[in-house]
Amino acid sequence: MDSPQSRPNHGHKREMNHNSTAILRISASFCMLALIYSALLSGCTNVYVLPDARIIQHFKTFVVMDTSKTDFGANESRVIALCREFYRHYEDEFDLLVLMAHNPYKIMDQWEIGRRATMSVVRNTELGTGSSVIDVGKTFGSEHRLRGVVSLVHPDRIFAESLLLHEILHLWYTDLEVIPRVMSSHWGFSSVGGQLGGFQRDQLRSLGDGKYSAGNFAPQRARTSVPYSPLEMYLAGWIPPEEVPDIWVAEDGSWLMHDKSGEERQHQTDENGNKIFTASRISTWSIDQIITKLGPRTPNFEQSQKEFRVAFVLVTDSRVSIQESELEATELFIEQFTKKGPVSAWFKDRTRETIHNFWEATRGIATLEVGELWSYRR
Secondary structure (H helix, E strand, O other), rough: OOOOOOOOEEOOOOOHHHHHHHHHHHHHHHHHHHHHHOOOOOOOOOOOOOOHHHHEEEOOOOEEEEEEOOHHHHHHHHHHHHHHHHHHHOOEEEEEEEEEEOOOOOOOOOOOOOOOOEEEEOOEEOOOOOOOOOOOOOOOOOOOOOEEEEOOHHHHHHHHHHHHHHHOOOOOOOOOOOOOOOOOOOOEOOOOOOOOOOOOOOHHHHEEEOOOEEEOOOOOOOOOOOOOOOOOOHHHHOOOHHHHOOOEEEOOOOEEEOOOOOOEEOOOOOOOEEEEEEOOEEEOOOHHHHHHOOOEEEOOOOOOOOOEEEEEEEEOOOOOOOHHHHHHHHHHHHHHOOOOOOOOOOHHHHOOOOOOOOHHOOOOOOOEEEOHHHHHHH
16 A cells, blocks of 8 residues: 655755745645545545546547646646556556647746746655665555656757756756755765756866855756766666766855845856856765765666656647647657767757757666557556
8 A cells, every 4th residue: 555655856946045945845845745535545535626627538658638737847746647547548668658738829937936846756666875774655646556656837848958867867866965065866866967956077177265166057957958967877776876876965055146236136256157056064975975975876887767658648738729730740840859879960959958868868878668659558
């Protein structure tokens, strides 16, 4: 039986007020999940009624689902309802579900200010990562396989801002501390330099008096599309620990700000326009220290999972009809992201930015399988 307690979901937001909003969001999500799970497990449906949802179209790589509202990215009960509807029609043969809001006007803040994507971790049995052992799969409609559910504010977020790569990595870094950091579940002011934030070690510059700059980076996400970093690859089980370099960490890092007359506070920058941060506690972490802290990764990189089956769900509220061009674009995003090879050159030219699909981000070590989705229909 599932535990009535679940790990809170992890959302991708802009930097502003990140720590305080993250804490509030985690607390709110935890309370909501506890209530939902308790109601579901007790069978007391009159305590908490989940919203209606129904699949209205089945395609090769995704399904279209209709529900009352598309605010599931900020509403765990709707995520659960969508998943349970999906599993009424499909076998429990997927490691990951990706829910995408039909958002034709591309209102990026339709869930809440700054929220673009979330990960709800459903099931984890691996040890020595940044995630605790957990299994609440039955609550989401999965008896044995589902590992996590990603919510995206628009199908184009599969690539845009590297959001899907970012959220997938949260399967292996959620609630446990891997290195000292100033924000939960992200790398903060460190040289991890991956999808969950941090900078490249060769970009770090000491400016004296406890001030530093490290190029154009963010503590909680990749500024541009980058492959998964060595530490991220190790936690996911895709490389041996010997390939992870030492990590420079500003344990109490924070941006250096200054006030401008009549304006909001602004970041101070160096002569190259890079933001400056301050820190008084600096440490260097080796992979051996991390393993001592977390325990050895089990299974190790030789036995770990490297093929993941994923299902995509386009969620609409029927107020605005889905255009054929939107369905075609969604199919294209999915095809290129799950491709077992580099993103097509013509597709990169179309997006006009540096992008990586899952195969590229994992150096070709891990793959996503989308296949013939309808072959898994009940």
